[in-house]
Amino acid sequence: MREIGLKEIEDIALGAALLGAGGGGDPYIGKLVALGAVRECGPVKLLSPEEVADDALIAPIAMMGAPTILCEKGIGGTEYQTLYDTMSQFFGRKIDAFMPMEAGGVNSMLPIAAAARLGLPLVDVDGMGRAFPELQMVTFTMGGISATPMALTDEKGNNVIFRTITNKWTEELARAVTMSCGGSVSVSLYPMNGAQMKQYGVHGIVTKSEELGAAIRRIKECTEGTPEENFLKFTDGIFIFKGKISDVLRETRGAFNFGKVVLSGIQECRGKEAVVTFQNENLCAEVDGEILGTVPDLICLVDAETFTPVPTDALKYGKRVLVVGLPCYHSWRSEAGLELVGPKYFGIDTEYIPIEIRAAGAKNAGQEVQINV
Amino acid sequence: MREIGLKEIEDIALGAALLGAGGGGDPYIGKLVALGAVRECGPVKLLSPEEVADDALIAPIAMMGAPTILCEKGIGGTEYQTLYDTMSQFFGRKIDAFMPMEAGGVNSMLPIAAAARLGLPLVDVDGMGRAFPELQMVTFTMGGISATPMALTDEKGNNVIFRTITNKWTEELARAVTMSCGGSVSVSLYPMNGAQMKQYGVHGIVTKSEELGAAIRRIKECTEGTPEENFLKFTDGIFIFKGKISDVLRETRGAFNFGKVVLSGIQECRGKEAVVTFQNENLCAEVDGEILGTVPDLICLVDAETFTPVPTDALKYGKRVLVVGLPCYHSWRSEAGLELVGPKYFGIDTEYIPIEIRAAGAKNAGQEVQINV
Numbered sequence: 001m002r003e004i005g006l007k008e009i010e011d012i013a014l015g016a017a018l019l020g021a022g023g024g025g026d027p028y029i030g031k032l033v034a035l036g037a038v039r040e041c042g043p044v045k046l047l048s049p050e051e052v053a054d055d056a057l058i059a060p061i062a063m064m065g066a067p068t069i070l071c072e073k074g075i076g077g078t079e080y081q082t083l084y085d086t087m088s089q090f091f092g093r094k095i096d097a098f099m100p101m102e103a104g105g106v107n108s109m110l111p112i113a114a115a116a117r118l119g120l121p122l123v124d125v126d127g128m129g130r131a132f133p134e135l136q137m138v139t140f141t142m143g144g145i146s147a148t149p150m151a152l153t154d155e156k157g158n159n160v161i162f163r164t165i166t167n168k169w170t171e172e173l174a175r176a177v178t179m180s181c182g183g184s185v186s187v188s189l190y191p192m193n194g195a196q197m198k199q200y201g202v203h204g205i206v207t208k209s210e211e212l213g214a215a216i217r218r219i220k221e222c223t224e225g226t227p228e229e230n231f232l233k234f235t236d237g238i239f240i241f242k243g244k245i246s247d248v249l250r251e252t253r254g255a256f257n258f259g260k261v262v263l264s265g266i267q268e269c270r271g272k273e274a275v276v277t278f279q280n281e282n283l284c285a286e287v288d289g290e291i292l293g294t295v296p297d298l299i300c301l302v303d304a305e306t307f308t309p310v311p312t313d314a315l316k317y318g319k320r321v322l323v324v325g326l327p328c329y330h331s332w333r334s335e336a337g338l339e340l341v342g343p344k345y346f347g348i349d350t351e352y353i354p355i356e357i358r359a360a361g362a363k364n365a366g367q368e369v370q371i372n373v
Numbered sequence: 374m375r376e377i378g379l380k381e382i383e384d385i386a387l388g389a390a391l392l393g394a395g396g397g398g399d400p401y402i403g404k405l406v407a408l409g410a411v412r413e414c415g416p417v418k419l420l421s422p423e424e425v426a427d428d429a430l431i432a433p434i435a436m437m438g439a440p441t442i443l444c445e446k447g448i449g450g451t452e453y454q455t456l457y458d459t460m461s462q463f464f465g466r467k468i469d470a471f472m473p474m475e476a477g478g479v480n481s482m483l484p485i486a487a488a489a490r491l492g493l494p495l496v497d498v499d500g501m502g503r504a505f506p507e508l509q510m511v512t513f514t515m516g517g518i519s520a521t522p523m524a525l526t527d528e529k530g531n532n533v534i535f536r537t538i539t540n541k542w543t544e545e546l547a548r549a550v551t552m553s554c555g556g557s558v559s560v561s562l563y564p565m566n567g568a569q570m571k572q573y574g575v576h577g578i579v580t581k582s583e584e585l586g587a588a589i590r591r592i593k594e595c596t597e598g599t600p601e602e603n604f605l606k607f608t609d610g611i612f613i614f615k616g617k618i619s620d621v622l623r624e625t626r627g628a629f630n631f632g633k634v635v636l637s638g639i640q641e642c643r644g645k646e647a648v649v650t651f652q653n654e655n656l657c658a659e660v661d662g663e664i665l666g667t668v669p670d671l672i673c674l675v676d677a678e679t680f681t682p683v684p685t686d687a688l689k690y691g692k693r694v695l696v697v698g699l700p701c702y703h704s705w706r707s708e709a710g711l712e713l714v715g716p717k718y719f720g721i722d723t724e725y726i727p728i729e730i731r732a733a734g735a736k737n738a739g740q741e742v743q744i745n746v
Binding site: 158160165175176179 | 529530533535536537542546548549552553554
């Protein structure tokens with residue numbers, strides 16, 4: 001058990017935004033919500049999964065919808081309480097702890113805010129080890145855990161409980177309600193006991209986010225190596241591309257942000273042009289027509305100077321960014337994992353090849369291009 | 374208290390289909406469901422509203438969605454039990470009786486089937502005195518009664534509970550889920566106590582449906598007057614038009630059947646052409662460009678020979694029909710009523726004028742047309 005205070009929140013928000021892989025919401029908005037709650041109600045107890053009793057009732061808390069809408073609509077004051085009450089009423093007992101569903105700028109922060117405001121501990125675990133756009137895309141689905149009962153509430157006070165036959169149906173029905181509520185809502189789903197959380201969750205994700213955030217912040221202080229080298233070293237990142245954003249196509253459809261960003265290579269960059277497609281999160285990175293990385297591996301865009309992550313809703317013409325790959329949580333590379341979140345699920349017509357292999361192969365291809373230029 | 378058996382169901386289905394004003398679903402499908410349940414589980418106790426205790430818990434049962442889809446998807450076996458369980462669990466007590474939400478071919482029959490299968494009584498009351506397409510369009514909304522908690526279930530086993538800030542929001546969110554579930558679902562909403570039911574409900578609607586059905590069936594036995602005269606006399610109907618269907622435009626959108634039917638006048642008919650527009654239910658009848666009736670009054674199409682009601686999903690080219698107007702339940706003519714279900718709500722750019730006045734005015738207009746021809 002340790003405490004999450006103001007300093008920890010700064011680091012967790014920064015690191016989680018990187019793990020958000022373009023999605024998970026604006027880290028600035030998320031941070032403000034968590035900082036506000038902790039300033040008002042005091043720090044949050046962070047429990048490691050092992051510290052949680054097997055029969056404890058754990059409820060994840062998250063925002064659902066298009067990140068661009070989330071930033072505009074904001075988060076009201078009573079959603080956590082409503083979700084807590086709904087879940088507690090359903091189970092006829094109180095929730096023992098909250099947990100995040102995914103790592104991301106907003107969705108790592110809301111559970112902290114909820115825990116602070118309701119005086120509950122937070123568990124250092126999530127169901128993705130990154131962010132994904134759809135509800136069923138969690139390790140818990142692979143473990144056969146139901147997403148329902150799921151509680152959904154909007155900032156106006158509408159409140160819905162779902163019980164569905166599959167987690168894909170939860171996504172389907174909750175997405176329809178999210179759209180009708182204006183495109184972004186607060187949810188609690190995958191309520192589970194401590195034993196299930198320990199068996200199927202991605203352990204230590206809050207701590208990992210914090211360490212990543214602290215490392216990114218430390219880059220400026222390093223005296224050895226270039227900042228870029230240090231960023232890749234600290235994050236175990238795989239260099240994919242460095243370029244200037246020359247085009248952004250973004251469409252809000254079905255309570256998702258769909259689109260792609262086009263980058264023109266600069267300086268020492270491998271290749272001339274890169275294209276990164278996204279559905280809330282970045283899905284696929286191509287350099288000069290060759291795929292260098294796909295889901296479920298993380299494709300992260302960070303500011304080329306400050307190394308702060310750039311979520312898909314903050315992509316802007318002219319911004320210089322580094323495209324970096326991070327290997328995903330190991331379970332996602334299993335057959336069951338790839339069925340849920342592999343490239344084919346997202347309509348990308350390619351087999352999944354781990355990013356460390358794709359990027360290595362491309363390094364040579366990239367060098368050839370440079371020779372030709 | 375009296376019993377609803379097989380014979381009563383036949384008459385109620387026929388009469389309710391007339392009150393469905395084109396909507397409320399296919400009376401044949403509805404009848405089969407109710408007859409099946411009563412054959413298997415025995416007759417249903419029908420209570421008059423006055424026989425219900427003020428503190429009894431009453432739950433309406435209905436299908437929601439596009440009537441055309443409802444006919445194809447059918448109704449599974451476990452929906453009533455699921456709705457009953459969900460509502461009972463929510464209130465922490467058992468439901469004392471079911472009631473219909475509206476009069477219509479299917480929605481008058483399902484509560485009978487549910488009552489038969491679960492051994493509960495049915496109350497002789499509804500919230501419309503006819504059928505309307507949207508959830509908030511009930512007398513209970515005028516009485517300030519909330520549509521929620523509302524339980525929704527599909528034939529696959531998905532199950533949703535709504536609690537919303539207004540009845541219009543219930544419609545909004547439940548409609549979105551209905552669409553995602555394939556366009557038609559089973560619902561229970563406006564749970565209320567006996568006192569509320571008595572104060573705001575349309576009393577005696579099941580009996581009225583039965584009497585109308587029996588009257589339509591008796592037409593053939595009459596020796597005095599033409600069948601058409603007798604139909605109008607028995608139903609207190611206002612003659613609007615008689616014609617052959619020359620065109621049907623139908624579109625399933627937003628889990629509604631939208632469209633219009635065009636009729637060419639035959640024989641003794643007033644006017645040359647009539648157009649009836651609908652959203653599940655018939656909304657407006659025009660003869661030679663003049664509006665002769667609008668919601669909330671009932672515009673009913675019946676077979677010109679047999680006088681069986683023709684719902685909007687059964688409109689077919691070549692069919693000869695009588696268009697008949699019936700005055701709506703008096704509360705719908707109040708300011709609050711017209712705000713909920715008046716012509717303007719449905720995008721019909723006219724003031725509401727009671728159908729008995731419109732049709733009388735048009736009678737003269739119609740005669741003029743005949744002179745010209």
